[in-house]
Amino acid sequence: MRLNSPCLLLVAAAPLSLMLGSMAVADDYPSKPITFIVGASAGGTTDALAREVAEGLAQKYDVPTVVDNRPGAGANIAAEAVANAAPDGYTLLVAYTSHTLNASLFHQLPYDPVEDFSPISLLGEVSSILLSRPDLEVDSLQGLLDYATEQPDGITFGVGGLGSSLHMETLKFMQESDVLGYEIPYNGTAPAMADLIGSHVDVMFAPFAAAMPLVESGDANAIAVTSPERMPNLDDIPSINETLGDYPTTYGWFGLLGPAGMDSSIVERLNADVTEIMQGESGANLLEREGAEPIDISAEEFAAFIIEDIERWQAIAEAGSIEKQ
Amino acid sequence: MDVIANLGIGLQAALTPTMLWYCFIGVLLGTFIGVLPGIGPLAAISLLLPITYYIGADVAIVMLAGVYYGAQYGGSTAAILLRLPGTASSAVACLDGNPMARNGRAGVALFITTIASFAGAITGLIILIFFSPYIAKLGLKFGSAEYFALMLLGLVAACTFSDSPLKGGAMVVLGLLLSMVGTDVNTGVIRYTFGFSELSSGLSLVALAMGIFGVADIIRNINTIDTSQLSQRFTLRSMLPNREEWRRSLPSMARGSAIGSFFGTLPGTGASISSFMSYATEKKLSRHPERFGHGAIEGVAAPEAANNASAQTAFVPTLTLGIPGDITMALILGALIIHGITPGPQLITAQPELFWGLIVSFIIGNILLVVFNIPMIGLWVSMLKIPYRLLYPTILVFISVGVFSVSNSTFDIYTVVAIGVLGYLLSTLRFDPAPLLLGFILGPLMEEHFRRAMLLSRGNLGTFIDRPISFSILIITALAIGFIMTSSVRRRLKANKTDKASHAN
Numbered sequence: 001m002r003l004n005s006p007c008l009l010l011v012a013a014a015p016l017s018l019m020l021g022s023m024a025v026a027d028d029y030p031s032k033p034i035t036f037i038v039g040a041s042a043g044g045t046t047d048a049l050a051r052e053v054a055e056g057l058a059q060k061y062d063v064p065t066v067v068d069n070r071p072g073a074g075a076n077i078a079a080e081a082v083a084n085a086a087p088d089g090y091t092l093l094v095a096y097t098s099h100t101l102n103a104s105l106f107h108q109l110p111y112d113p114v115e116d117f118s119p120i121s122l123l124g125e126v127s128s129i130l131l132s133r134p135d136l137e138v139d140s141l142q143g144l145l146d147y148a149t150e151q152p153d154g155i156t157f158g159v160g161g162l163g164s165s166l167h168m169e170t171l172k173f174m175q176e177s178d179v180l181g182y183e184i185p186y187n188g189t190a191p192a193m194a195d196l197i198g199s200h201v202d203v204m205f206a207p208f209a210a211a212m213p214l215v216e217s218g219d220a221n222a223i224a225v226t227s228p229e230r231m232p233n234l235d236d237i238p239s240i241n242e243t244l245g246d247y248p249t250t251y252g253w254f255g256l257l258g259p260a261g262m263d264s265s266i267v268e269r270l271n272a273d274v275t276e277i278m279q280g281e282s283g284a285n286l287l288e289r290e291g292a293e294p295i296d297i298s299a300e301e302f303a304a305f306i307i308e309d310i311e312r313w314q315a316i317a318e319a320g321s322i323e324k325q
Numbered sequence: 326m327d328v329i330a331n332l333g334i335g336l337q338a339a340l341t342p343t344m345l346w347y348c349f350i351g352v353l354l355g356t357f358i359g360v361l362p363g364i365g366p367l368a369a370i371s372l373l374l375p376i377t378y379y380i381g382a383d384v385a386i387v388m389l390a391g392v393y394y395g396a397q398y399g400g401s402t403a404a405i406l407l408r409l410p411g412t413a414s415s416a417v418a419c420l421d422g423n424p425m426a427r428n429g430r431a432g433v434a435l436f437i438t439t440i441a442s443f444a445g446a447i448t449g450l451i452i453l454i455f456f457s458p459y460i461a462k463l464g465l466k467f468g469s470a471e472y473f474a475l476m477l478l479g480l481v482a483a484c485t486f487s488d489s490p491l492k493g494g495a496m497v498v499l500g501l502l503l504s505m506v507g508t509d510v511n512t513g514v515i516r517y518t519f520g521f522s523e524l525s526s527g528l529s530l531v532a533l534a535m536g537i538f539g540v541a542d543i544i545r546n547i548n549t550i551d552t553s554q555l556s557q558r559f560t561l562r563s564m565l566p567n568r569e570e571w572r573r574s575l576p577s578m579a580r581g582s583a584i585g586s587f588f589g590t591l592p593g594t595g596a597s598i599s600s601f602m603s604y605a606t607e608k609k610l611s612r613h614p615e616r617f618g619h620g621a622i623e624g625v626a627a628p629e630a631a632n633n634a635s636a637q638t639a640f641v642p643t644l645t646l647g648i649p650g651d652i653t654m655a656l657i658l659g660a661l662i663i664h665g666i667t668p669g670p671q672l673i674t675a676q677p678e679l680f681w682g683l684i685v686s687f688i689i690g691n692i693l694l695v696v697f698n699i700p701m702i703g704l705w706v707s708m709l710k711i712p713y714r715l716l717y718p719t720i721l722v723f724i725s726v727g728v729f730s731v732s733n734s735t736f737d738i739y740t741v742v743a744i745g746v747l748g749y750l751l752s753t754l755r756f757d758p759a760p761l762l763l764g765f766i767l768g769p770l771m772e773e774h775f776r777r778a779m780l781l782s783r784g785n786l787g788t789f790i791d792r793p794i795s796f797s798i799l800i801i802t803a804l805a806i807g808f809i810m811t812s813s814v815r816r817r818l819k820a821n822k823t824d825k826a827s828h829a830n
Contacts, residue, residue, distance in 0.1 A: 184780050
């Protein structure tokens, strides 16, 4: 386009000058320490990802970064803190699936998971693995379904934490496969795994990182992965799709968000830099270890993802008649 | 022999200067954290975890593990001297340790706890070294039905803590009721919180223990205590147990070590239950159960050995299966996972220098702990020389800091005050706090396992009898109830007889 009229130039310059104004803010950023609030305790996957991002950005930006663990109330405490923080890019939330799932579990949240946040970057998505107890003699998902129909009382599913993404996975699996199953709730994944390898429950959906050592040692059997295709590094374990047709995979996810109203140039800059960190050697290793897939999407796509994900959980929770608290 | 070769690998790994240094740091930190009431290994390890990103996996876990078992040593110090238990297991140390301190035997009580801690830890380690693969599998045989039966036995044992089983039973029930506050594991329903969101994860155990023992004791002491009685001179000799005390405590330590080693391997039960169980066992086996609660040295030695033994064997499910028994263990595992090492059944074969290095560091750490703790006894005991009017405000500050540090919540400080007042009322009515605490600890576990056992058996109560381990434990429980009832009836008859005899005269 050629600008040959002074009038047109003026029209074009107006938004430009606005942009320059915000560029100045973005140029300044970051000039002080950045805090990453994590709604999970130190040592878990969310925490490990938060530290990877925090460390990477500290090196890139040459400012100190702080990881602030505020577990409790299904990560609501951490989300609320960030929702109420100044949208200057110095207080960020490392969120996980609970961010989109909690709306289906609680009558009232102290924040709005969509309106109160500026989504920045999706760090990774995880699917899970269906395990069976070591002495259950089935070697395929079809075998498991057949076994379940033979049992007058159905089979038992260990559930590592009510309202977790693995709990939702269990509900959805029962809906999709029409298997008669009983949910056996546990206070976390670890005690559920202990009861699975002790043969007290029949099957459970488990996170990869914790499940694989037990599968390799034969203490638990791997039945299927919930991703639509086989995992590249575990290609001897079939995908759930191979037996159940179009199984609608729901992923657990980890992402970086800021308070609503963040400057879009800061959001874009963070999105690009965080993506680079997660694709770097140590970021990629971390994701692979946790069985997570790296995702390269823009901040807008992440925002759309969050809205869709909230609806997805809503549908599963309603079909599984979860009572809100 | 395999074990010797393995220990050789471990020695090579553990005897490097870095490993020794971090082991030293870990146990030193553990000692201090243990002594400060309320500030437990959980808080310390979550603070230290970020540091482990910058050091190697082997030294990180050696240091964090050192904090974990090191805190068990000091844990009973404040409980014995000031009746301030920071954890459930040190609440047991209050029962006879505190009366010992009041009788001027504080030094002996602390000395015996150090020796018992060491004995327990070494027993736990021997089991860890020789039998880890087998006991890990044995622990898995325990399903919810077995856990429920075990908890029931624990509750019956708790009733015997009190001189009157009826009063003890009443306190157990009160403890069970208090434990119902919070979110139900099975349905997510929030119970008895009266709109306080702070209560949605239940009453704080630390607030309950500190309130019902520590604060209640301060209220009672303020007007009555005569501190001049407590000042005494401390020589090494006054710290050493006499021959009679050695004779009584050595077998108790052995029994405590055995009980603790067993409970430690069951994921999720842990140190607190083992120390309560071993205390109940000692009281049951003693020919003079009436001495318990008034400074019986067995009541200090056995539980102390038990909780240290279980702190060591708790590493069995954690390391051999990758399944942590409690949150603190989960954090320690987190340190390994951060470094890309996935704990699990292959850990021992895939990373022998890490596993055996850690085991050898446990041995070194425990020796260091004895070396740290013995000279400290004199220092701790001299605290009792501080006039009570100066001491109790300090204690209250420590209680507040300790309670607050658990989850950074001011609400817990109000809880400790309320519980303290309740504790004072109960103690004036001669109700013992220990059964309440045990009811509070066992309540949620018992409910969880009962309901899970019911779910797994599709509502068939027969599951508790059909399963051999659960059935055996239930029989032991029934025998224990019978024994308690007959001995209490017999005592009453005897009392009646002497009563009548005195009337006749």
